Amino acid sequence: MATAKRSTVTDALVKDHRELEAHYNEVVNSTDPDHQERYGNQFTWELARHSVAEELIIYPAFEQYLGSKGHDIAEKDRKEHHEVKEQLKKFQGLKVKDPAYIPTLKSLWANLKQHIKEEEEEDIPQLEKVLSTEHQHTGVSESLATKFGRTKAFVPSRSHPSAGEHPPFETVMGLLTAPIDHIADIFRKFPDKTVSPNPSTK
Template identity: 50%
Template sequence: MLRILTIRLQIAPKPHLMAMKKDQPLFCGNIEPQERTFKSTASTPSFHTRILPTIKHDHQELVYHSQKIFTSTNPDEQTRYQNQFTWELARHLIGEELVVYPAIIASLSDGQEAADRNRMEHQGIKEKLKIFQDLASTDPRFVPTLRGLMDDFGIHARHEEDVELPRLESMLSKDESVEMTKSLDRTKVFVPSRSHPHSPVKPPFESVAGLITAPIDSVADLFRKWPDGKKG
């Protein structure tokens, strides 16, 4: 069943995050949690979790899915987790760019520099993800491409977890941090689920490009295989 999402985009001077209204998330609409969720020994954070543990959990999901690929010798299973990994990583990257990085810019003294560096790192990851998502699991480049991607992603994720996100958290109240998590979760519902490295990477153009691309990805997802044994 298709739901019509009402999206409110505002063009205004960048406010400090502390001054943003808590009842005005970035995206508004009747949005339910995604059905294709992470299942592993790691606990799933609730909708009311602060942003740092939420991002850490995203990173753990991606490591989990990559390990399922590395340890499997079944091409069909590898394809299923390839789709899951791509779906998770593509949405994670764009979600950060739309929700977390603007907050970093607004809250940290070197926020613009930090956001620009992270966007540049994202670009490299997106380019490798684009290659990986299009490879057959039987291709000899399949596993090496994922290993190279995870090497880059691991460096990026550790810096976020150890440096920038703790600094951002220190500037936020608990309520503000939880609201950011909610906004991130809402945003992930309708951003692209595949890598499009040539799309714009800075607001407001990245959000517009994402809204155009996401429905195409969602339709294609219906015909892909997933780890739950069903098609999308």
């Protein structure tokens, strides 16, 4: 009996990136405030968790497996993440009827889209190349993908730029703020057709 193929780091990150793009499009292509609010919350929820999980799992892997070049990649990505998280914090604080709601999201997405492009075309392929040539029998890529997915269950679901982008401080801050975010999510509107944003389900 064949076993199911486990997800690689690339699979896990690209899946998240496409979901973020889909949620973004739902907001900007709609004129229904209720729809925009639900998908705006979903976008925030996905991006906040994705960003922190990358910083705790993926960026240290760059440094571990790509040496000094990986350190440079990780620091560049952390800097870009901080800018996006500052924009996300501004966006998540806006009401859907605020005139700045859509422009703020579009500005955020412009930066995030470029960051995603660099990750998918440059950063992640470099990591995967090393893992496939030097660690092909140890399943490191699959293991990182699993850790990445599990980590998203425990991190904040809103943007907290002041926590920084480096573990362990970010980890401690995340453990303190995540439960508050998760409880507050109960009272936010989310898309009806998606799984209720319970972090343990994603």
